[in-house]
Amino acid sequence: MAQPNTPKIKLQNRPSTSAKPTTTTTAKPNKTSRLQTNKAGEIIITKAQRHQIKGYQRIVAGLLFLIVPSVEIYRRLYLDEERKMQQGIFNPQDGTIREFDEEEKVKNFKNSWFTRIFGEK
Secondary structure, three states, rough: OOOOOOOEEEEEEOOOOOOOOOOOOOOOOOOOOOEOOOOOOOOEHHHHHHHHHHHHHHHHHHHHHHHHHHHHHHHHHOOOOOOOHHHEEEEEEEEEEEEHHHHHHHHHHHOOOHHHOOOOO
């Protein structure tokens, strides 16, 4: 069986009716501005910027854990200062302070985790 001669239809590249029209702008956004504002007082931050901000927060938190022990070690080793001992304990129920006697001060000093880490000096 031979097929009858049918004309071939060329399909043109037409935009679909559901496609949104795009607008092109020649002006480029200011590269120095990293934050965009949508409404008054509302700031839009991209995911990359959020990731970068969290990285900076982690760096600052890590620096605190580095600086505080370093200052304590410097004071003890080079300035020959001794660690302050706990003088008493506060009772929040009745608002009184119970002062320790000398034996209790030494016992609390030697049993604290801070003394175990940095030593008794």
